[in-house]
Amino acid sequence: MNINVLDSPDAWLDEHGAALYKYALLHTRDEHKAEEAVQETLLAALQARDRFSGGASARTWLIGILKHKIMDMFRHDARVVQLEDPDDLEDLDVDTHPHATDAMFASDGHWQNRLSDWGNPEELLERGQFMAILQRCLDVLPPRLARLFMLREVMEENSETICQELAITPTNLWTMLYRARLGLRQCLDRNWVGHAVTAARR
Amino acid sequence: MLTCKDASHLISESQERPLGFWERWGLKMHLWMCVSCRRFERQMTLMRQALRMLGKRAEVDADSSGFPPEARERIRKALAERGGHED
Structure with missing residues (x-):
């Protein structure tokens, strides 16, 4: 058998392990799960090695497998939660659960306070600090809300797939994404924009 | 007439x-008037x-x-044990 050293699992681990782990940690937020996902990915890659066309980047190929492994974990978790503890789903029960986003609007449906101007988007994205605050704000979203939101926005999975895999309705998904977006916006507004304005005044 | 809450849902x-x-028409009208x-x-x-940038x-x-x-070593070991013998 003709094995290219660069395409051996050990080489993958050395070359791509850190990136795979970082990606897995970003989504699972759990060191054990991240490690498990990386391990499963490399084992799957090993078994499917013959199907890997050396032309494509190994990183891209491995990340593709990793995404499937992460989705598998989430699907499994979603089933376990539903079976074991229905109450645990409460924060996903969008119709009966009043939420903090309500507090952002006055009773007439208008914003409680006028929204601040975030300035030039391109400029914001170039600053490392904005991305660091974005990461911190993601970390404080409620776990299950964050998981869905990350699948949609960071992994760029489409709505239909998420609904199918995690057995939720589109309306439910949209409401949760809305909450996550409002929560994240508020966190960014407080921590980034507040900071930027203070810095500008100095 | 859309409220800001309705508009934010549509956005x-x-x-x-x-x-x-x-929906598009209502949102357009609302955005025309509402700076927030x-x-x-x-x-x-x-x-x-x-x-998306974060993911990339x-x-x-x-x-x-x-x-x-x-973690790296544990994975290396698992790969050697479970992946070592190929069918």
Whole structure:
């Protein structure tokens, strides 16, 4: 058998392990799960090695497998939660659960306070600090809300797939994404924009 | 007439599904008058861009500082044990 050293699992681990782990940690937020996902990915890659066309980047190929492994974990978790503890789903029960986003609007449906101007988007994205605050704000979203939101926005999975895999309705998904977006916006507004304005005044 | 709350829902949902004709029309009218919702819309676009960037960066980032050496060794061992003998 003709094995290219660069395409051996050990080489993958050395070359791509850190990136795979970082990606897995970003989504699972759990060191054990991240490690498990990386391990499963490399084992799957090993078994499917013959199907890997050396032309494509190994990183891209491995990340593709990793995404499937992460989705598998989430699907499994979603089933376990539903079976074991229905109450645990409460924060996903969008119709009966009043939420903090309500507090952002006055009773007439208008914003409680006028929204601040975030300035030039391109400029914001170039600053490392904005991305660091974005990461911190993601970390404080409620776990299950964050998981869905990350699948949609960071992994760029489409709505239909998420609904199918995690057995939720589109309306439910949209409401949760809305909450996550409002929560994240508020966190960014407080921590980034507040900071930027203070810095500008100095 | 749309409220800001309605408008913010539509802006968020426009990232998930195509809005209907009247939804688009109502939203356009609202945005024309409402500076907060115009800002909200821009902020939602910016957030989506930033989050995608976060994912892309995680994919290409080769910085190994966050990968615990013990985890790496455990994986190496598992690969040798479970992947060593090929069918």
